[in-house]
Amino acid sequence: MSNGPILILGGTAEASKLASRLAAQGHRVISSLAGRTLNPATLKGEVRIGGFGGARGLIAYIVKQEISLLIDATHPFATQISDNAILAAASTKTPFVRLERPAWHTKPGDSWSIVASLEDAVSLIPAKARVLLALGRQHIAPFSRRGDVHFVVRMIDPPEAPLDLVDFELELSKPGKVDDETAFLTTKRLTHIVCRNSGGTASYTKIKAARDLGIPVIMIDRPHRPSTHSVADIESVILFVDKLFGSV
Missing domain, CATH: 3.40.50.720 (NAD(P)-binding Rossmann-like Domain)
Incomplete structure (x- = not known):
């Protein structure tokens, strides 16, 4: 060897x-x-x-x-x-x-809609929703056609180019503990979360907070x-x- x-x-x-x-x-x-x-x-x-x-x-x-x-x-x-x-x-x-x-799996109290792609997630968001996009910056572009939705885009680092979204606010932060995520979702008056099924523990707190608050999650399934x-x-x-x- x-x-x-x-x-x-x-x-x-x-x-x-x-x-x-x-x-x-x-x-x-x-x-x-x-x-x-x-x-x-x-x-x-x-x-x-x-x-x-x-x-x-x-x-x-x-x-x-x-x-x-x-x-x-x-x-x-x-x-x-x-x-x-x-x-x-x-x-x-x-x-x-x-x-x-x-991967993450649903637990009692979860309200997930599992989709296969970003495009499916875009189509599933209801009009006038307030949505947390918990996605990397390279995955934001498909949501630009939804001018009827308010997006809260959370990133660790600022984007290299302006985001091509009609109605949004940018949040530069990392996921926090469950209490922090609960406060964040409540303060921003979010009605939905869009995320990928990344698995692990680092970003699961938002899923737990959504469960506790009854917020639906549009979950992009793993390839x-x-x-x-x-x-x-x-x-x-x-x-x-x-x-x-x-x-x-």
């Missing part, structure tokens, strides 16, 4: 925790970030920022850096980089594992992904690494 570094395709909270765990075990870790967040959290190990240039670029990077293990810990909706990772791992015969956090080589938590990745390399 190569003594080369472990490459983590990251950008998620789980990827950050995983990098810390692997670095603490003595592995050389390279975390790759897309660069969409202006001030990413400090990561253990080495960090590279920016795309690879498609599957071919990722293949070239794996070969050049002599990567010994490729871990895909990207967002569940980051389908392009995940497809590239599967192809690159197969092409270079590099061991591969995907960390995919479990179908290959289940091969996927695990649901960090401990399973660590076990995979331990079996692959043995003790470091």
Whole structure:
């Protein structure tokens, strides 16, 4: 087995925790970030920022850096980089594992409308609604045709270009605790939430707050992904690494 570094395709909270765990075990870790967040959290190990240039670029990077293990810990909706990772791992015969956090599921009291796409979500919003768009900035454009809806757009970083929405307000903040989210939804007089089924705990508080307040959620379902080589938590990745390399 190569003594080369472990490459983590990251950008998620789980990827950050995983990098810390692997670095603490003595592995050389390279975390790759897309660069969409202006001030990413400090990561253990080495960090590279920016795309690879498609599957071919990722293949070239794996070969050049002599990567010994490729871990895909990207967002569940980051389908392009995940497809590239599967192809690159197969092409270079590099061991591969995907960390995919479990999806959210409805609980008693939830009022979800599950849709397959952003366009379906746009069409489902009732007229005169006040809607929290809990989406990345690259997913806002389809909602521009709804001039009959007031949108509250929450982002971590300010958009690089003005948002093409007719009636909206911009909220630069991260999701808070359940009480914070409840106060936010109430103060903004929101009637609906549009979000993607990202899973995990970091942004689930808005779902719990919506349940408590009886606010409907338009939930964009996850794209179908290959289940091969996927695990649901960090401990399973660590076990995979331990079996692959043995003790470091």
